[in-house]
Amino acid sequence: MKKIIAYIALAAGLAFGSNALAQDKPAAPAVDAKPAATAPADPAKRAAAVAAPAAAPAAATKPAEPPKPKVDKGDTAWMLIATALVILMTIPGLALFYAGMVRSKNVLSVLMQVFVCFCLIAVLWVIYGYSVAFTGGNAFFGGFSKMFLAGVNADSVAATFSKGVVIPELAFVAFQLTFAAITPALIVGAFAERIKFSAVLVFLVLWFTFAYLPIAHMVWYWDGPDAITDAKTLETVTAAAGWLWAKGALDFAGGTVVHLNAGIAGLVGAYVIGKRVGYGKESMAPHNLPVTMIGACLLWVGWFGFNAGSNLEANGTTAMAFLNTLVATAAATLAWALIESFGKGKASMLGAVSGAVAGLVAITPACGFVGTMGALVIGAIAGLVCYWGVNGLKRMLSADDSLDVFGVHGIGGATGAILTGVFAAPSLGGSGIYDYVANKAGDAYSIWDQVLIQATGCITTLIWSGVVAFVAFKLVDLTIGLRVTEEEEREGLDVSSHGEGAYRM
Amino acid sequence: MKQVTAIIKPFKLDEVREALSAIGVQGITVTEVKGFGRQKGHTELYRGAEYVVDFLPKVKIEVAIKSDMLDQVIEAIEKSANTGKIGDGKIFVFDLEKVIRIRTGETDADAL
Secondary structure (H helix, E strand, O other): HHHHHHHHHHHHHHHHHOOOOOOOOOOOOOOOOOOOOOOOOHHHHHHHHHHHHHHHHHHOOOOOOOEEEOOOOHHHHHHHHHHHHHHHHHHHHHHHHHHHHHHOOOOOHHHHHHHHHHHHHHHHHHHHHHHHHHHOOOOOOOOOHHHHHHHOOOOOOOEOOOOOOOEEEEHHHHHHHHHHHHHHHHHHHHHHEEEOHHHHHHHHHHHHHHHHHHHHHHHHOOOOOOOOOOOHHHHHHHHHHHHHHHHOOOOOOHOOOOOOOHHHHHHHHHHHOOOOOOOOOOOOOOHHHHHHHHHHHHHHHHHHHHHHHOOOOOOHHHHHHHHHHHHHHHHHHHHHHHHHHHOOOOHHHHHHHHHHHHHHHHHOOOOOOOOOHHHHHHHHHHHHHHHHHHHHHHHHHHOOOOOHHHHHHHHHHHHHHHHHHOOOOHHHHOOEEEEOOOOEEEEEEEEHHHHHHHHHHHHHHHHHHHHHHHHHHHHHHHOOEOOOOHHOOOOOOOHHHOOOOOOOO | OOOOEEOOOOOHHHHHHHHHHHHHOOOOOOEEEOOOOOOOEEEEEHHHHHHOOOOEEEEEEEEEEOOHHHHHHHHHHHHHOOOOOOOOEEEEEOOOOOOOOOOOOOOOOHOO
């Protein structure tokens, strides 16, 4: 009964939160579509070069007739590898990263939560997740036309960001599955060491359904560029796209959809569930930092699939995203280690890997839009800001976000999303916004306007995900309860929730 | 008979064992322990969280000896475990009432 009321409340909350924002991966096709052709500005070359060859034949013949879509074996192979890399990020990467940071009595519980979360979302994704996120519906939710992947088979194709280039839809389904699965898994770090296993699973189903799917739809859903030939067709495609995509928000690989989204949900969770027993009094030091380091490195390697794979093709932009992911992370690591040396006197291993993850998070929305130097700056800034996120800000928030999901992913995601608006500017070495009507990067780019759009995206995600997370946590708390008992918590979740211990020595 | 218990720095264990063997001590019991004296602990930082580690790892050695060896044993430990820095540890001396060798049933001096 309470539950039903809560469901109604949840639905109402969702309808209400319709403020959103959007970001999208590639370029925001719509906002300022100026059909006027301009000479390719140099920073825009890369993006322009990508789409130009494919579009050229079409322009030569009849502009109204889109080029015949073609599946490329190289693109397909790359997307499948990228998908496997994102799985490497999650299990084992993220799982080990988190596992090393908890106390030795809770290590299995965290591994288990990440592992089972991944499997749970994978199943939900093919049942209804893909359909709700990536089919047309309204600006906030997709439809149910591809429930159980109806109609999706080996011959189906999905659009990319280049006209006339498509990939097998099943590859797209699998690739996006891994994104959907890692995002809820990130949240696990915020309430680690005290939550009931069943509560994690129920919460994740609710949050995935009512926060991840709509936000992914808002930011990433569009029909693809093939139908765009003039301002009118552009308008049609934009009108059918997700809310934030249509606004022109840039989110190449998920700064808001994945990281800010998970970060805020984690923070809300940390508040709702309360602090760990003994927090602030007993030592809760990480039990095995080498494991955390291994996890962070697997995250870094896997992130190439996440970021570079988000281009959906294997081309120059993919290489750009790859290199950006590499250097931003390095810059963020150095920045964190430096500020820690100055601030605390010593540069720590945990600090270095935290810096790396902060850099990875921040470059995620930007990697396909900014130049290499822009990536360096974004990484360095993210290292410094996230350092503050897990120190000063954490004390101000006074929540027991066990593994700093908000401090690193929330703050890093927001920092990256905003800075994407800055460094995507052609004047700062970025590739600008691709104009699918002129088939080249648009010349007009206002940093300020884009930053405002990016901020809209962040705020929408914060509110939407925060509200959904709050309602979902409360629902779970009222029904099955969020926390284990104090005795179970003291004993450790490994034994009390899973009946096994991690180490026998 | 005396029992000598010493708390020493872990890396000094081998030297102490050699020094004791050299003067004829037949057996030593070693335990890894944690504790603090005047040295106190140190601070560890994990992101924003600061933990004061009060208890430092030390090694406790115990030897049972005939009373006439006491001065030699104390001297051996004192010299071999000394670094001159704070945290070198302490030696405690107890009277030992009775010793029994389990295998043979021998007692006291015969059992040492």
